[in-house]
Amino acid sequence: MPRRTPESLPEVGQEVLILEAQVRAYFANMQAIYNASTNTGENPEGFLSKAANINTLRTEYINLVKQLNIARLQEDTNYEPNFQSLIAFEELFSAVQYRMNELSPSSSNSPRSPAKIQTPVQSKSRIKLPAINLQKFDGNARDWTAFYECYNNIIHYNKDLSNTEKLQYLLGQISGTAQTAIAGIEPTGDNYQLIYSTLEDKYQDVRNLGCFYLDQIYNFKPLTNSQNLNSFLDTCATSIAAFEKLKIKDKTDFIYLYLSLKKIDQETARLFESSIRSEKLPSFENFITFIKEQAKINERIPSSSYTNVTDNRPRMRRIPVPKEMPPRTKSFVTSATNECPLCNNNNHNHFYQCSEFLKLTPRDRYATIKANNACTACLSVYHTKVSCNSSKSCNFCNSQVHHSLLCFSHKPGTDNASTYKIDKNKATSARDIVDTQNHTAAAVSLCSIEKTRQTTRTSVLLATACVRTLNKSGIEFTLRCLIDNASQHNFITNECATRLNLDINQPTYPMSVDGFGGNSSKIKGVTHLTIFSKFNSNNSYTFNSLIVDKITHQLPTSHIDKSSITHLTGVPLADETYYLPGRIDMILGAQMFTQIIRTGRIYSPPGAPQAFETTLGFILMGEAPISQSSYNSQIQIFCAITNERLDSSLRKFFEVEEIPKPKNKFLSPEEQ
Template structure:
């Protein structure tokens, strides 16, 4: 009876552990259904850490139960075997789903991984595991940290923004972590967090001042030692190289002279100066605002917008109101009361038409009215071209359809799919890499692999076509380039459109190129009755529209061109080339042996012998010429006199030394 009671208690304990395992399996199933749900993914990440321990405890208790049940009369272990099979299925199902998590989310319960700052490249070129440098807020570490992070994470097109955000959080500590840790973890918030760090730490002038202060504070050599001299030269070159690399100003000499002058200012005056510099800065360099190349490259209307945002005077571009300006200069082009950089021809046909003049040219104080870009653009008549878009069903690895928006374009030699769409389909990826060449024969990007998929009309399984789609970050900008008013054209009123919302500006997930174009087309063409409305042609997905339409007046226009060529002979990947150069530089050089080394080796090989006692006898090589030891005679004489003096003081030691 006592044994039966113990078995029941063990079974109850085992069942409670199994219920915990089932709860984790439920979370894992939710993640498999909604892989983009960050809350579910985080929950699975945390709870999966205990999966292995729960499974081990169940096996331990189960083994104890089996041993006890086996000793009972008329024992039957079928029930125990069935329970163990159920546990194994649940456990391995969880494990298979957890493996779908990105590398940085997998816990040690599934497979040992490195520290949170370790990353493993998942691109086609397998690189060694890299340990990202952490950043704790010290300015001298910022440049090295941001360069490594940008190269490994920020510019890695195989990572989603939320994954980049995770890596970024793992690389920070102290003040930098406190700056962004309250930002919600999401794709949209990664650029915000990244820009927050750049705004705080990527201040080239502050970094340059830091290196300049370190140069000025180098300690003077106290002793004439080689190590001290080497240390001084190393520290000097290190800070000077870092200062030059920042390219803080047009001239390094100007920057140094400026800092020498700032050191002579009182604290209050310097604080006012720094506040004005921050207010006037348009780019990263330190110069007067009307000499800023970034500002001069903008259109006059954009310059005016910058001036207003920074609350500067439109006469002299200084931080005060126009009524308080003492400048008596006028515009050198029209002689009106505004700065020359803010002049533009209000009658020109383009908002970007400007007159480049000299840098100075301050104007007399007066409030003026500058026409905006929208006012100029409103007089322009522009058309928007509708491209052939359709809604289709693309089947994932489980055979379930996903509705994607496609662009049909026979100007492309291949078909393309976005990284996001390919990830949602979860189809087997071929790790091939092709170079994609766009209009103008410019080499633009590389694909990150390809998938084979089946597509069919939206809401129907037939007809279906199979195609190979190369994976790229984005197929195009939004199509059409701007949302249009809904038009009811008589010539297409009775047609079933493949994309009913063709007039709404949206992203495209898939581009169908010339490789499948012939399979899509069906007989049927409806020509446009006028140049301001589109034509329609028939496809297996329905009727698609193509042609020009007259939109509302706008100041922006984006032209999408999709003539794409596949380049088979791809140049070496930049990251791969950089890493190879790094290994070559860091490789320990091979040192060739000298003639003396070869002679010593020859004497050893030909002349060594072994005594019966087990010791080896090796001939000692001597040089034919007398070796030169600079200043060794004085050292030997001093040591001789020191020994002689010591022996005179200790007769016993002298007697032992002589005999």
């Protein structure tokens, strides 16, 4: 690998090279002083003169290591700070300091008191012990206690270390969510106590630790044979021992409360936690009192009941359906653009209106139709032949399968304006997009279709949020999510799952996402991940997500005029870049929506988006002004489709009285 030179690097890279050279020089100087301390011989003064400024050398070395880590972070945001070299430097410094104290004139016999008889004392040999490796902590509650005890005894309670030195040791030992918890605090010596107390308040929570240890026991699967007794000791025995060491006065009451919370629904448990926010260790009696009061509230406010409406329509015989064939629900966001793929014109919706299309041969026209999933019967760009209800036939061969412009039997060059009259003022009907006559049992919900041209300079914002997550290596990533309360599933792009190095499992049954025009995208797999709020790491959510190739194009579709939305200044937004078109990595579905939504709302003036409070921050939805430079005619369409169940298909099969006869002959090889 060629050696890097300062001339070939940017300014930040040059600074890293200079700091690396300075760190190596300072460490080599300390190493030389240490080597001199081991062989003082008859000239101890030479060693003492070299070691006179070791305190200054140490202070400057610590500052250089800190500056080097800051420069590397500026060069590479994914770089993890490393202060391991300070440990080796401190070992050399301590050995040199000890040797200096032995050779100091103040420790030898004073010449002013010759009458005093000094009793020779044999000095105890100093044994150099190996360096103690500090326990690392990545946010896992299992490792907190060992890290907390080790760090406090060696570093935090060490009076010989300054706050700056303690901070460097602390930052070198934490990673993952623990590092994320203090990401917003500037890492300086003055803020050491604040950083330490932040970690202590978050992880030294007696109740959370107690629940964690009890979860290990509660979730331990029963042993099926005696060969796995070691796993019982490693999980249950150690968890019980750790639980006994916690400072909980009444452990029996704590266990009663833990088991009771496991037996109630999640919403009631959340209400109970909200009622005892000021108590670190609530009692079982507090829980029973809350349940009694909640039961009275439920009696006063009965749940809504459903009324059965009498249906006088004739009943059909129910056909049994196998249980292993559940309904398949898909939810997707797609992008609709009204530009012609050949001439980039947005004034027509059929290929026969395109001048470039008319210049092609029938075979090239047919290839263009297939490549764009258009209709071979009416040449519409919005649907295929399967969903077309056009009754027109070819002017040359009377076939209803293809359009006159796609007829292979017609000689090229004879089709002109008189052959097929084009009405440029013809309006596009809703049937060009959706077949409303041949309606089936497939449920289509929340389908929004806009005109091809916008009449006002506004766009509609969909709710987006930026969340944090960690990959397998503990490196933090920021994901941009679309919050969709109409989706029954969570989705993540294949590119994002690969970037996070997530484990991908195959679905238990084939799944797909269907779009307009019969397009279908296969589900690549199912993955499991955890996301965190960028404002509060305690708001974390773990869920499964379906993997697809792509969710949608950039959102929003146009650049939003941020200067016109001044009433949201200072509001903690879930997506600070809501006004810039950007990539969507995930869809958070209805199940996640119910967990993150809160009651707060900021009402906006007409023409501005509304702000809704969530645990991820305020999300924006609704109409928003767009900047004049980004004005275009692209829109975003959302649609959720639930596939038809098997019993509906079988019912239709039995309702058929006779097989319909085809009107035309079968397709010729050329038509196929």
